[in-house]
Each structure stands twice: as C-alpha cells, then as structure tokens.
Amino acid sequence: MALKKKIKNTLLQMIYKSGFARVLAGFGGNNFLTALNYHRVDYPENRPWLDPSLISATPEQFEEQMRLLRRDYCPISIDDVLSAIDGQKTLPKRAVLVTVDDGYRDFKEYIFPIAARYDIQPLLFVPTAYPEAGVFWWDKLYWALQNWDADTLETAYGNYDLSTPAKREIALKLLRAKIKAGDFREGMGLVDTLYKGSKPKAKSDTTDIINWDELRELGRKGVCVAAHTHSHPLLTRIPFDEACAEIKESQENIQKEMDKAFPVFAFPDGQPDFFSPKLIRFLEAEGIKFAVTTIDKNVQLTKENALFFPRVGVFRKLSLAAFAYRLTPLYQLLGK
Ligand SMILES: [Zn+2]
Known part of the structure; x- marks a missing residue:
C-alpha cells in the first residue's frame, strides 16, 4: 500500500x-x-x-x-x-x-x-x-468531544470511549456519521446538549x-x-x-x-x-x-x-x- x-x-x-x-487540462472539451x-x-x-x-x-x-x-x-x-x-x-x-x-x-x-x-x-x-455569531454543529461537536470531562460518553446514538485523544477522534467520526444518518433536528438536539454539557469556550475578540x-x-x-x-x-x-x-x-x-x-x-x-x-x-x-x-x-x-x-x-x-x-x-x- x-x-x-x-x-x-x-x-x-x-x-x-x-x-x-x-x-x-486543455483536453476537457467544450465547457x-x-x-x-x-x-x-x-x-x-x-x-x-x-x-x-x-x-x-x-x-x-x-x-x-x-x-x-x-x-x-x-x-x-x-x-x-x-x-x-x-x-x-x-x-x-x-x-x-x-x-x-x-x-x-x-x-x-x-x-x-x-x-x-x-x-x-x-x-x-x-x-x-x-x-454575526453562529457556531456550526460540527464545530460544536468537535469542541464538546475535545472537552468532555469524562472518559466515556453515553448517548442515544451509542456509547463512546473518550479515554485517549485518538479515541476521542474516532468517537467524533462515528458520532458525526450517526447524526448525518438520522433525523437532522434530533441530531442537533444531541449536539446542543453535548455542547452545553462540556467546558465553556473562552470568549474570543472576533466571531468565527x-x-x-x-x-x-x-x-x-x-x-x-x-x-x-x-x-x-x-x-x-x-x-x-x-x-x-x-x-x-x-x-x-x-x-x-x-x-x-x-x-x-x-x-x-x-x-x-x-x-x-x-x-x-x-x-x-x-x-x-x-x-x-x-x-x-x-x-x-x-x-x-x-x-x-x-x-x-x-x-x-x-x-x-x-x-x-x-x-x-x-x-x-x-x-x-
Ligand atoms: Zn456548508
């Protein structure tokens, strides 16, 4: 490989x-x-x-x-x-x-x-x-999983091992895929709960x-x-x-x-x-x-x-x- x-x-x-x-690149044809x-x-x-x-x-x-x-x-x-x-x-x-x-x-x-x-x-x-001040769901999820104050996470979308940075990365990928596969509004409910339940983000001078x-x-x-x-x-x-x-x-x-x-x-x-x-x-x-x-x-x-x-x-x-x-x-x- x-x-x-x-x-x-x-x-x-x-x-x-x-x-x-x-x-x-010049051989692509018309338009x-x-x-x-x-x-x-x-x-x-x-x-x-x-x-x-x-x-x-x-x-x-x-x-x-x-x-x-x-x-x-x-x-x-x-x-x-x-x-x-x-x-x-x-x-x-x-x-x-x-x-x-x-x-x-x-x-x-x-x-x-x-x-x-x-x-x-x-x-x-x-x-x-x-x-103005929006935060995208994938950034909320990233922040929440990076800053979750426990080694495990239990959700309606499965339970995840967060004991190492690598495992947190895997959990993020799996959870993101599950959210994309399900009802969108329900998924956003979970993301917001996790985001609010994790350590609050330091305020920055500018919006993202x-x-x-x-x-x-x-x-x-x-x-x-x-x-x-x-x-x-x-x-x-x-x-x-x-x-x-x-x-x-x-x-x-x-x-x-x-x-x-x-x-x-x-x-x-x-x-x-x-x-x-x-x-x-x-x-x-x-x-x-x-x-x-x-x-x-x-x-x-x-x-x-x-x-x-x-x-x-x-x-x-x-x-x-x-x-x-x-x-x-x-x-x-x-x-x-
Ligand atoms: Zn987009």
Missing part, C-alpha cells in the same frame, strides 16, 4: 513538473469546468476550538494554488458560468471556478486577499443564519463567521455571496416542505442583506445522500441556474447538470502536484 502510494506520488510529480498536467471546493484556509492553531478537518489549505498552500491557477489555468467568475449555462458563451480551456463554503472569518483574512492578488474571484456560499457588514464590503469588492440554505440542515434529513423553506429563506436573506441575490445555490454537505431530484426541481422553479454539490469530480458544464454540479474537494494534505492532477479530465476517469 505504501509502495503504491509512493509510485502514485512520483507519477503525479512527474506529470506536474513536466508541464503535462497543464497540457492534459469543461473544475469547480474547486474550499471550506477554511487557516492554521489549526489560530482557532483551535474549530474542527481542523474543515481546513482545506494553509494560507501558504492556498497562495501556491492561486498562483498556479493564474499562471497555467483560466480562473473564471460566476458571471462566466451563468453565461455558459445560458449558451451565450463558451468557457475558456482550463476553466477553474474557486468556491468557498460557510463564510468562516478566514475568508476575509486569507482567502479573499490572496485570491485578489491573483485577480481570482471566489464564490462564497453562506448559510444565512450564521453571519464573518458578519453582514463584512459580507457587504466583500460584495462591493466583487465577491459573489450566494445562498447555502438558512440554518445549514441536511436537506434530505428534514421534511421536504421545510427544506424548500430553507432554500427560499436563504435566497430572500441574501437579497435583503446584500441587495443582490445571484441565481446560485450550494447544497449543505452536498453528497448524493443530501439532495434529491425533487429538491433540484424546486431550485429550478425558484429560478436558480447553478447549484453545486460536493461530488468530487470535474465535468463539462451543461444545462442538464448545472443544478447539481460537482466540485473537486481541496484538502490540507494535497500536494501541488495532486492539486494539478485534479484539474485534468483524467481525474473524472481515474479519481483519487
């Missing part, structure tokens, strides 16, 4: 360093698009109370990636995407769209300033209940999520701030009418707060389990033109797939060579 990994890494390095990755999906760009020690698994890159890695995109690829904006869907224009070769989910503070600290240096316009998806004033300022600088539901529920784990209300409410809030709502949407945790044909039809009826998932692929953008468009995930462990490989059409054929 280790040898296989080594061979793969050597191959990826060769493809990248020889410039072949860039050549390959081939890699939409990249980031969450946080930060150092884990900056905000140790937040779940570090959501960090997509350190600021240095992100800068390296943006520099590469500007030098060898064609970063596009949401307007380019919408025009391509309407058939008004064709995307350039090696088109890449940078998208960021959830609206963490590091968007303002790192992502926007770095992307702007390379004239790249990231698209930011914000669950509209969170700007950027506020509406800051979002408006970013909007004036050209950031497309788009809807990502209101309270970030898993849309197939709540009743359908509530899911529709979540979508509608977030779009209305964006319009009210930003003065402009793009016809764009991101499914929370956009794995195939968490969206459905019915929800896609609802988005279409609401006038949404482009909706993104987290299906880890790059494909040709068409009218047919524009409402459940895949995005390639970016992770801290990704080398620049592996990042470049993900921008080629080989990635959709061969995967990771």
